[in-house]
Amino acid sequence: MTAQPDPQHEIDGDVYVSPRYLASTTGTGDPALAPLLDLRWSVEHDDLGNGYISAPDRRVRVGYLPEGEDDGLWRINAYRDPFGPPVWGACFNDRTPTEFVTALTTALATAYEQGPGACLARPVAGIEEHDPFRTVKPLLDQGWVLDQPRRRVFAVQAPDGLAALEYTRGPLDRDAELTTRDARWQLWAGKSIDRPAWYATFSTDTPVAVLTAVTECVADPAPLPRWCAATFSYIEGMARLTPIFPPAPTPLDVRRAVAARRPAALPAASVPRWSITSRPALPGPRR
Structure with missing residues (x-):
């Protein structure tokens, strides 16, 4: 597949980006934080505006x-020990599509529960649920191909x-x-791994379910919505x-729009009525 030229000069407003791994960040971290904040994980901020989110037991x-x-x-x-070294770690750089980070935090929240x-x-090779190479299946199912780029x-x-x-x-x-980027798994997009547009790394003991959630999101053929400008x-x-x-608009939408623009009905003109309090009629001219 040949990359198409960027048509930004012709398109403005909301766009779909495809393939989705050629999208970038949405510019906000809220969607990726939501699965953890929904579990009432604690949040702290430093003076620079960095955020630190912790599970109640401090294990994540x-x-x-x-x-x-x-x-x-x-x-x-x-x-494993809140005061010990990490068992596993993952990192996403600042241009990674936010949806991929959200896939990981969603799987992480599920696993924590x-x-x-x-x-x-x-990961344990040979055990289906924890086989590390299960993580590549979503990509292979979408036509990605095996390669050996380096020793x-x-x-x-x-x-x-x-x-x-x-x-x-x-x-x-x-x-x-x-x-560093010298991790067991590295996911990236761009023209080369040396200068990727975005990248994500996952250390050796990253749970298969967590990493697979990310590869499934990357492999999804649906485009991602972005703002072209x-x-x-x-x-x-x-x-x-x-x-x-x-x-x-549907026919019903059209009828509703027409009804909304139609001026309100004028009130009916009042009709004078005789009553016992009415003034008697004046005498008419003589013939």
């Missing part, structure tokens, strides 16, 4: 860091070559997985933009 923490030290806008960590074990369930790296690539999910084999530095909301020059037109 989410950082929304618009004023962070790097482009890692979202950092999600899970802990199931108990601590669900949030900390390690020790296995990848599933989008048909147009503008997105990929990469898996690095062999031992990795645990701390580096949580703080905000060029940060899609990958300029690569994404296909389709105007979103309001639905055509």
Whole structure:
């Protein structure tokens, strides 16, 4: 599939962006925070406006860091011991489509409600529910193809070559997985992994259910709605933009509109009536 030129000069207003992985952030974190706030997780802010969301037992923490030290806008960590190191971590940079972050926080909220074990369930090859390679199936089902771009790296690539999910084999530095892009899984979109338009990383022990929720959202063929004038909301020059037109009015809509514009009926003219208090008629002219 060949990327289409950006038609921004012809389109204005609301648009659909396709494929959806060529969209970008919506510019607000509210949708991704909602699944956690609905569970009444605590929220704290620093002086810069960064937000920190914690589960009641402090075993899961989410950082929304618009004023962070790097482009890692979202950092999600899970802990077996609230005072120990993270068991697993995920990071989304500041241009990742917000819907993909929301998919993770929704799955995370569901797992947390199931108990601590669900949030900390390690991937186990050969066990279907926890098999790490189950995460690539939604992408393969949508025509993504297997690839080996580099030594020790296995990848599933989008048909147009503008997105990929990469898996690095062999031992990795645990701390580096949580703080850099050298993680077990990396999802990205753009012309190359060296300078992606957006990226997300997931460390070795990220639960399969959590990561699969993200790949299912990425693989969904439905486009994402965005505002065309905000060029940060899609990958300029690569994404296909389709105007979103309001639905055509139905006959009932037309009748209601006509009725709303019709002037109100004038009150009926008062008709004088004789009564016992009426003044008697004046005598008419003589003939």
